[in-house]
Amino acid sequence: MAMENASSPSLSPPTLFTYLMTIASPSMIKHAISDAAIKIKNIALDDPRRVIHSLKVALAITLVSMVYYLQPIYNGLGDAGMWAIITVVMVFEYTVGATLSKGLNRGFATLLAGALGVGAEAFGSLFGPTIKPIVLGFLVFFLVGAATFSRFIPSIKKKYDYGVLIFILTFSLVAVSGYRVDKIIQLAHKRLSTIVVGGLTCIIISICIFPVWAGENLHKNMVKNLEKLASFLEGFGNEYYRVSDGDKSFLTSYKSVLDSKATEESLANFAWWEIGHGKFRYRHPWKQYLKIGVYTRQCAYHIEALSGYLYAKDEIPSEFQKTIQEACMKMSSETGKALKELANAMKLMVHPLSSSVHLENCKKAVDDLNTTYKVSMVEDQWNILDNISVIAATSILVDIIKCVEQISEAIEELSKQAHFKKPKDKTSDEAGKPHFLHCGAVKPVENEQELVTVTVLSGDEVLHEAIN
Amino acid sequence: MAMENASSPSLSPPTLFTYLMTIASPSMIKHAISDAAIKIKNIALDDPRRVIHSLKVALAITLVSMVYYLQPIYNGLGDAGMWAIITVVMVFEYTVGATLSKGLNRGFATLLAGALGVGAEAFGSLFGPTIKPIVLGFLVFFLVGAATFSRFIPSIKKKYDYGVLIFILTFSLVAVSGYRVDKIIQLAHKRLSTIVVGGLTCIIISICIFPVWAGENLHKNMVKNLEKLASFLEGFGNEYYRVSDGDKSFLTSYKSVLDSKATEESLANFAWWEIGHGKFRYRHPWKQYLKIGVYTRQCAYHIEALSGYLYAKDEIPSEFQKTIQEACMKMSSETGKALKELANAMKLMVHPLSSSVHLENCKKAVDDLNTTYKVSMVEDQWNILDNISVIAATSILVDIIKCVEQISEAIEELSKQAHFKKPKDKTSDEAGKPHFLHCGAVKPVENEQELVTVTVLSGDEVLHEAIN
Numbered sequence: 001m002a003m004e005n006a007s008s009p010s011l012s013p014p015t016l017f018t019y020l021m022t023i024a025s026p027s028m029i030k031h032a033i034s035d036a037a038i039k040i041k042n043i044a045l046d047d048p049r050r051v052i053h054s055l056k057v058a059l060a061i062t063l064v065s066m067v068y069y070l071q072p073i074y075n076g077l078g079d080a081g082m083w084a085i086i087t088v089v090m091v092f093e094y095t096v097g098a099t100l101s102k103g104l105n106r107g108f109a110t111l112l113a114g115a116l117g118v119g120a121e122a123f124g125s126l127f128g129p130t131i132k133p134i135v136l137g138f139l140v141f142f143l144v145g146a147a148t149f150s151r152f153i154p155s156i157k158k159k160y161d162y163g164v165l166i167f168i169l170t171f172s173l174v175a176v177s178g179y180r181v182d183k184i185i186q187l188a189h190k191r192l193s194t195i196v197v198g199g200l201t202c203i204i205i206s207i208c209i210f211p212v213w214a215g216e217n218l219h220k221n222m223v224k225n226l227e228k229l230a231s232f233l234e235g236f237g238n239e240y241y242r243v244s245d246g247d248k249s250f251l252t253s254y255k256s257v258l259d260s261k262a263t264e265e266s267l268a269n270f271a272w273w274e275i276g277h278g279k280f281r282y283r284h285p286w287k288q289y290l291k292i293g294v295y296t297r298q299c300a301y302h303i304e305a306l307s308g309y310l311y312a313k314d315e316i317p318s319e320f321q322k323t324i325q326e327a328c329m330k331m332s333s334e335t336g337k338a339l340k341e342l343a344n345a346m347k348l349m350v351h352p353l354s355s356s357v358h359l360e361n362c363k364k365a366v367d368d369l370n371t372t373y374k375v376s377m378v379e380d381q382w383n384i385l386d387n388i389s390v391i392a393a394t395s396i397l398v399d400i401i402k403c404v405e406q407i408s409e410a411i412e413e414l415s416k417q418a419h420f421k422k423p424k425d426k427t428s429d430e431a432g433k434p435h436f437l438h439c440g441a442v443k444p445v446e447n448e449q450e451l452v453t454v455t456v457l458s459g460d461e462v463l464h465e466a467i468n
Numbered sequence: 469m470a471m472e473n474a475s476s477p478s479l480s481p482p483t484l485f486t487y488l489m490t491i492a493s494p495s496m497i498k499h500a501i502s503d504a505a506i507k508i509k510n511i512a513l514d515d516p517r518r519v520i521h522s523l524k525v526a527l528a529i530t531l532v533s534m535v536y537y538l539q540p541i542y543n544g545l546g547d548a549g550m551w552a553i554i555t556v557v558m559v560f561e562y563t564v565g566a567t568l569s570k571g572l573n574r575g576f577a578t579l580l581a582g583a584l585g586v587g588a589e590a591f592g593s594l595f596g597p598t599i600k601p602i603v604l605g606f607l608v609f610f611l612v613g614a615a616t617f618s619r620f621i622p623s624i625k626k627k628y629d630y631g632v633l634i635f636i637l638t639f640s641l642v643a644v645s646g647y648r649v650d651k652i653i654q655l656a657h658k659r660l661s662t663i664v665v666g667g668l669t670c671i672i673i674s675i676c677i678f679p680v681w682a683g684e685n686l687h688k689n690m691v692k693n694l695e696k697l698a699s700f701l702e703g704f705g706n707e708y709y710r711v712s713d714g715d716k717s718f719l720t721s722y723k724s725v726l727d728s729k730a731t732e733e734s735l736a737n738f739a740w741w742e743i744g745h746g747k748f749r750y751r752h753p754w755k756q757y758l759k760i761g762v763y764t765r766q767c768a769y770h771i772e773a774l775s776g777y778l779y780a781k782d783e784i785p786s787e788f789q790k791t792i793q794e795a796c797m798k799m800s801s802e803t804g805k806a807l808k809e810l811a812n813a814m815k816l817m818v819h820p821l822s823s824s825v826h827l828e829n830c831k832k833a834v835d836d837l838n839t840t841y842k843v844s845m846v847e848d849q850w851n852i853l854d855n856i857s858v859i860a861a862t863s864i865l866v867d868i869i870k871c872v873e874q875i876s877e878a879i880e881e882l883s884k885q886a887h888f889k890k891p892k893d894k895t896s897d898e899a900g901k902p903h904f905l906h907c908g909a910v911k912p913v914e915n916e917q918e919l920v921t922v923t924v925l926s927g928d929e930v931l932h933e934a935i936n
Contacts, residue, residue: 043620050620058613061636062605065644069601082641089637133537137530145526152511152518168529169557173550176533258769262730301726304766305773308867373853385841392863395856399776 052210053094060088060205064198083191087198092206096277097214097270099206103199104273105163110195113167114188116143117174121184124175136175144168158269213277214270218289219346221264225296226343226407228254232303233400234336237329239310240393241317251307257300264293279349285417292410299403302396309393320387324394327369331397334361335404342404342411351415351422355408362401369394520678521562528556528673532666551659555666560674564745565682565738567674571667572741573631578663581635582656584611585642589652592643604643612636626737681745682738686757687814689732693764694811694875696722700771701868702804705797707778708861709785719775725768732761747817753885760878767871770864777861788855792862795837799865802829803872810872810879819883819890823876830869837862 044051064084091102120139124132147168150156156164177184231250238244239251268286276282317325338358345352414420512519532552559570588607592600615636618624624632645652699718706712707719736754744750785793806826813820882888 040617040621044617050617054613054617057616057636058609061612061640062609065608065640066601066605069604069644085640085644086637089633089640133534136537137534140533141526141530144529145522148525149508149512149518149522152522153508165557168525169554172529172533172553172557176537176553258765259727259729261727297726298772301769301772302776304769305864305867308770370853373856385838388841388859388863391856392860395860396773396864399773 049210049212053212056205056209057088057092059209060092060201061085064088064201067197081194084194084198084201087195088202091199092202095212095214095217095267095270096203096206097267097272097274099202100273100275101159101270102162103203105160106166106195107199109163109166110170110192113170114174114192117171117177118184118188120171120175121177140172140175143171147171159272207275211277213274213280214267215274215280215284215286216278218264218267218271218286219280221260221267222289222292222296223343223347225257225260225293225300226339226346228257229296229299229303230336230339230343232307232336233332233339236306236310236336237332240332241321241325241329251310254300254303257296258304260293260297264290281418285414288410288414288417292407292414295403295406295410299400299407302400302403306393306396306400309389309396318386318390321390324369324372324390327365327372328394328397330365331362331369331394331401334358334365335397335401338362338404338408342408345415345420346411349415349418349420351420352408352411353422359401359405359408362404366398366401517678517680521680524673524677525556525560527677528560528669529553532556532669535665549662552662552666552669555663556670559667560670563680563682563685563735563738564671564674565735565740565742567670568741568743569627569738570630571671573628574634575664575667577631577634578638578660581638582642582660585639585645586652586656588639588643589645608640608643611639615639627740675743679745681742681748682735683742683748683752683754684746686732686735686739686754687748689728689735690757690760690764691811691815693725693728693761693768694807694814696725697764697767697771698804698807698811700775700804701800701807704774704778704804705800708800709789709793709797719778722768722771725764726772728761728765732758749886753882756878756882756885760875760882763871763874763878767868767875770868770871774861774864774868777857777864786854786858789858792837792840792858795833795840796862796865798833799830799837799862799869802826802833803865803869806830806872806876810876813883813888814879817883817886817888819888820876820879821890827869827873827876830872834866834869 065081067081067084069081087106091099091106093099093102120136124136124139127135147164151161151164174184174188177187228250232254235244235250239248268290271284271286274280274282276284321328335358338355341355341358342352345355533549535549535552537549555574559567559574561567561570588604592604592607595603615632619629619632642652642656645655696718700722703712703718707716736758739752739754742748742750744752789796803826806823809823809826810820813823
């Protein structure tokens with residue numbers, strides 16, 4: 001009987017409860033809860049800054065609301081205190097740049113729209129109380145329409161979208177408030193000051209307590225993306241020739257780079273608002289990061305095409321494939337190394353000197369490959385049909401080398417724009433190798449037992465090495 | 469003297485004006501204004517729905533504010549009217565789905581947070597006036613922190629992000645409002661009703677006046693993306709063999725597909741909220757569109773790799789390249805046609821029957837290519853080194869055919885899920901060809917001069933053709 005009721009569409013609450021208890025046994029509920037708990041724990045462990053951000057927002061709102069709640073002047077939470085809470089909820093974002101962008105947009109838009117709203121009220125009052133609502137209605141309609149349309153203009157949408165929204169809101173509120181102008185100004189002053197208090201609370205907490213900088217995130221993202229591509233390329237040769245077994249996550253991790261555009265653009269956008277922080281000065285060339293991102297994705301597209309040849313065949317490599325094995329493996333591993341060096345140079349913010357060595361090696365490997373092709377064509381009568389995919393894979397590898405060269409040039413440009421320092425610790429690299437002018441052993445006057453090697457370099461570095 | 473002042477950092481307003489007039493001559497200002505006007509005009513002409521949307525928002529805000537402004541009860545724009553305006557500004561979005569999503573989120577979040585807030589107030593009052601603020605502070609801190617963290621959970625972020633934001637806002641406002649519970653309930657009722665009025669205004673205007681449906685946009689976007697890839701592939705053969713000149717925009721238009729993921733996902737997300745509209749029923753399988761999108765981008769990545777071989781050489785096609793010209797051109801044009809048919813079937817929402825014919829032709833062309841490879845290897849001693857890029861291009865083309873097959877399967881699946889109708893007008897296609905059962909000429913009884921051909925088909929269609 002209970003079961004019959006349970007399946008009918010109209011359930012009385014107790015029957016519904018019985019029904020739910022039938023389909024959801026205690027063990028199932030327990031299972032679901034523990035599942036959710038594990039998921040939440042993973043989200044927190046994945047990036048502990050998320051927990052910190054949540055605490056920061058909670059702190060900001062508690063602070064703002066308590067200040068207004070405890071203040072006896074406002075007699076409970078008055079209108080003004082409400083605006084402080086609204087501001088904190090709407091303005092506090094995950095990164096400092098986003099918070100600054102929203103806070104400044106909100107502040108200036110409120111100021112501008114408030115002034116225009118007061119003007120509109122005063123203008124409307126000229127027409128007398130009967131026509132005033134009509135005049136104000138037209139003004140609101142016209143300005144709101146124009147402002148909404150301006151949100152479709154890319155340059156406004158990019159940086160001032162939230163500002164325009166707040167402009168529309170504040171202008172409409174002030175223009176049709178129905179108060180006399182002097183009362184409006186008094187109200188506007190109070191409201192603006194609470195918005196400033198709310199905005200400043202957000203900005204100060206956002207910057208001072210474990211700040212999350214959009215610029216730093218962008219920088220780290222770019223490095224991570226380059227490293228992902230590098231790992232694929234470094235591992236590709238071994239995988240293609242079935243040389244190694246082991247962790248194969250590097251074969252798919254590059255895929256996230258394919259869709260990195262939206263994240264990079266919004267981070268670069270927020271970074272534009274940020275003050276100098278850590279290794280990044282105010283007006284760090286964030287735009288150049290977007291260029292590097294374009295080339296990185298270009299490289300990822302080619303890697304996506306290349307990865308199709310990895311899983312194409314389960315059989316052992318053909319004779320021809322073995323002939324070009326050395327050149328092929330060198331091409332892929334050296335491109336990978338070049339990318340890794342570039343990623344490392346970006347990470348440490350030093351000139352990417354050593355990557356050019358690997359790029360040179362790549363070019364040598366391409367020459368070797370071409371020679372092998374020439375020789376093998378004359379010597380062997382191999383079957384071209386069986387080796388189309390091999391030839392295609394090498395051709396895509398050559399294209400990838402070109403992409404990496406573009407990435408290298410873009411990072412070179414960035415290192416100039418951002419004044420990356422020349423690496424000093426890597427004197428053993430070809431490009432950074434110091435020129436020895438003199439090198440010899442001299443006898444110090446004071447201690448005749450000790451020989452000191454003095455090396456005079458072309459630069460301003462002098463190495464002293466003690467030899468017993 | 470004026471110039472000296474102008475270059476100094478502290479400018480008095482009149483000098484600043486002179487300075488601005490010096491650097492900005494009237495013709496320059498005129499030029500800048502006409503430039504901006506052209507840009508704005510293009511944005512409007514590009515998609516006139518933008519202008520309509522701006523007018524719709526303006527109308528909604530004017531309506532809501534006028535209702536509250538004119539109503540004598542509220543004595544000017546009271547607190548409640550303000551919330552209607554805030555709701556319209558925050559909730560009215562470009563597409564119906566986005567507006568519904570925000571409106572429903574706002575409504576339910578306000579309800580839930582309001583109830584919890586009243587509960588928190590009542591709970592706080594149990595402790596007496598001294599401890600109450602501390603208890604409330606802890607409650608706000610804890611709930612706001614938890615709610616903020618929940619915004620990092622992907623499933624919540626995707627659909628309920630705005631709801632959580634409004635929950636935080638309303639709960640904080642209500643919990644620390646400092647009013648007695650009965651007064652809060654009165655206030656909450658008033659505020660909730662204005663929010664409902666604001667939200668309903670948005671939703672009604674959004675749906676009734678030239679609605680922009682996220683689902684329809686997603687559908688059109690997918691079709692457009694498929695068409696872009698199709699145009700590239702249809703034109704690729706001619707371009708590769710320098711057969712034609714003319715408009716070459718099709719060679720780059722596919723690039724927008726590469727970055728289509730973010731747009732598609734947000735549109736699919738908003739489409740989930742929409743009621744049935746036009747050809748789309750409620751619960752149209754929007755998720756399947758995302759799958760088609762994945763394969764479409766996969767195809768675009770390969771096209772990106774392929775396009776590198778277009779500009780690689782300015783010289784005339786090599787002998788070998790000419791040998792495979794027919795197969796190569798057929799492969800690319802037939803893949804293009806298959807994609808175009810698929811796009812067309814999606815556009816008309818009919819079963820994609822005729823695309824399979826083109827896919828069959830593709831496979832035949834691949835067989836032809838392989839035969840040519842075999843023959844040419846035996847007959848000619850051509851130089852492999854000169855033709856690596858040609859071989860690579862054909863290999864990528866073969867990969868693209870595989871991608872198109874995946875797209876075809878995904879669209880087939882969509883056509884099943886969304887109950888696309890079988891095309892009836894295309895009886896000439898192989899798959900839809902009717903089976904002739906009988907066909908003969910009969911003499912009608914009434915008019916002995918006239919022969920009538922009667923064709924009896926396997927289906928329910930009978931063709932009558934009069935022959936004089």
